[in-house]
Amino acid sequence: MKMSMKITINGESFELVNTANLTQALQQFAAKEPFAVAINGQFIPRSQCDTHLLNEGDSIELLSPIQGG
Amino acid sequence: MSSLISDSFSIYGEQFTSRLLIGSALYPSPAIMADSIVASGAQVVTVSLRRQQSAAAGDDFWQLIKDTGLKVLPNTAGCHSVKEVVTLAQMCREVFATDWIKLELIGDDYNLQPDPFALLEATKILLADGFKVLPYCTDDLVLCQRLAEAGCEVLMPWGAPIGTGKGLLNQYNLRTIRERLPDTTLIVDAGLGLPSHACQALELGYDAVLLNSAIAGAGCPVTMSHAFKAAVEAGRFAYRAKAMPEKDVAAPSTPTMGMPFWHQDFGIKNKN
Numbered sequence: 001m002k003m004s005m006k007i008t009i010n011g012e013s014f015e016l017v018n019t020a021n022l023t024q025a026l027q028q029f030a031a032k033e034p035f036a037v038a039i040n041g042q043f044i045p046r047s048q049c050d051t052h053l054l055n056e057g058d059s060i061e062l063l064s065p066i067q068g069g
Numbered sequence: 070m071s072s073l074i075s076d077s078f079s080i081y082g083e084q085f086t087s088r089l090l091i092g093s094a095l096y097p098s099p100a101i102m103a104d105s106i107v108a109s110g111a112q113v114v115t116v117s118l119r120r121q122q123s124a125a126a127g128d129d130f131w132q133l134i135k136d137t138g139l140k141v142l143p144n145t146a147g148c149h150s151v152k153e154v155v156t157l158a159q160m161c162r163e164v165f166a167t168d169w170i171k172l173e174l175i176g177d178d179y180n181l182q183p184d185p186f187a188l189l190e191a192t193k194i195l196l197a198d199g200f201k202v203l204p205y206c207t208d209d210l211v212l213c214q215r216l217a218e219a220g221c222e223v224l225m226p227w228g229a230p231i232g233t234g235k236g237l238l239n240q241y242n243l244r245t246i247r248e249r250l251p252d253t254t255l256i257v258d259a260g261l262g263l264p265s266h267a268c269q270a271l272e273l274g275y276d277a278v279l280l281n282s283a284i285a286g287a288g289c290p291v292t293m294s295h296a297f298k299a300a301v302e303a304g305r306f307a308y309r310a311k312a313m314p315e316k317d318v319a320a321p322s323t324p325t326m327g328m329p330f331w332h333q334d335f336g337i338k339n340k341n
Contacts, residue, residue, distance in 0.1 A: 010120040032128065035121055036160035041152055043159035061120065063160055065131040067102070068117025068144045069092035069231070069281030 009060045022052040025060065035064045076305065078276040079254055080113070081169070081201040081222050083140070087112045088271060089301045090142065090256065091294075092281025093134060101290050103133050108294035109284065114139045115171060117146050118160055142203065144171040149184075151191045158195055170195060171225070171258075171279075172204040180230040185212045189219065196220045205258050208242035210249060217253050224250070225258035225279060228270065232282045234262025237269050247274045264293075264300030271304025272312070 005016045009029055019025050022037065022044060037044050038061040044052050077084045091111040096102035106114055116134060134141065143161035148154040151174070158170045174191055176184025183206050192202050196219060204216055208226040216224055226246060229235035237243055238260070247255060257270040258279040267278045278301060287293035 010122075031121065034131065034164050036118065036163045038156050038160060041156055043156050043163075046163060061160075063118040063157075063164070064121040064128075065134070065164060066117050066119040067092075067094035067096075067130060068115045068146055069094045 005054065005056050007054060007056070007058045007060060010062055011059075016054065020053055022049040022054060022060075025054055026062070029062070031062055032064070035062055037062055076309065079222075080203070085112045085140075085277075087298075087301075088277040088305055089267070089297055090115065090277055090279040091284065092279070093130075094281055095285035096290055097285075099130065099133055102285070103137065105284055105290040105294040106137055106139070108291050108298065110298045112139055113142050115142045115144050115279065115281070116165065117144050118157060118164060140169075141165050141167055142169050142171050143167065144173050144205075146173045147175065148173065149175055151187050151194065154187075154191045155194055155198075158200060159198075162200070168199055169201050169203065172202050181232075182230065183207055183227075185209060188212075189215050192216055192221060193219050203256070208239050208246060210242065210245055213246050213250060213253075217250055221253070223254040223256060225256045227259040228257045228266060228278075229260025231259045233260050234283060234286075235260055236262060236266035237273075240269070240273065243270070243275070244273050264296040267297055268300040268304035268307070271301055272307045274308050277301075 003018050005019065007014055007016060014029065016025050016028060019028055037049065040059050077086045078088065087110045089109050089111050090113040091106055091109045092115045093102055096105060114134060114137060143165045145154045145157045148157055154172060154174045161170060162168055172188065172192060174184050174188045176182055185207060188204055188206060192204050195202050202221055203223045203225055204221060205225045206212055206216060213224050213226060226243060228237045254276045256277045256279050257275050261267055261278060261280045261283050270278050284290050284293050284297060
């Protein structure tokens, strides 16, 4: 049975399909290296992405390098 | 002379000879950014993190920065709370593989003035978590003292609000901080517009300056980068040379002994 979950990634709604952990969600979103992730304002180290389970309504911040002053 | 040339300063134990730290934002093109960074002679370049939008563009930028081989100083620009700034610092540490963080925590959106209370709180949290914190702060002596007492080896008081190009608005405050915190590495961060502003900061005894807009926003950023490099070097030489004391009364530099046309009542006439 197809399982879906609504979350937000970088402020936009995103529907995850058959996805349980953060690594799978990032793959479904086609996240490009290099990046770091936070969920609901909490930093999640990359080493924990495989084991971090997502919940309905989670808000993911997916950040990458950019110019800065 | 060789001792002046080999002059260096410390950022958390790492030695640097270039006293100009440069930002990577606002340049007309990536190529001009790269050329400006090289022309500045900087050994440290600032970067940031933002939401992944166009992965390709971001990747190109990051590759350009990596190609410079410079030490990277990530910032927390745009954060308004302790929670935001701590989370972003942790994300920066992972992406950029450095425990350095330029801590920006804005308290007022109009002049982008740092929130001193939240800044101190966040600094303590991050230092305890192993970060080497370079706080962007105001030129308030007591705040700087508190940050140093918390364990900051580097402080970065502003010259003026970010992006204004106004120069050193309060030299008295900056001089006082320098005098009262002689063992802390001090970097003027933000508000500089002209090379002379950077020179003044170094003349005051500041260890370095950090700037971005003054170079990136110039008509020719690469040329301005050369100008700032020279100004910073001049200011540092001047500081080490120890300037003459300022006086209120004129004093002739040419010897008065043997002055031609001199006669006895010369001084009297000129007094009337």
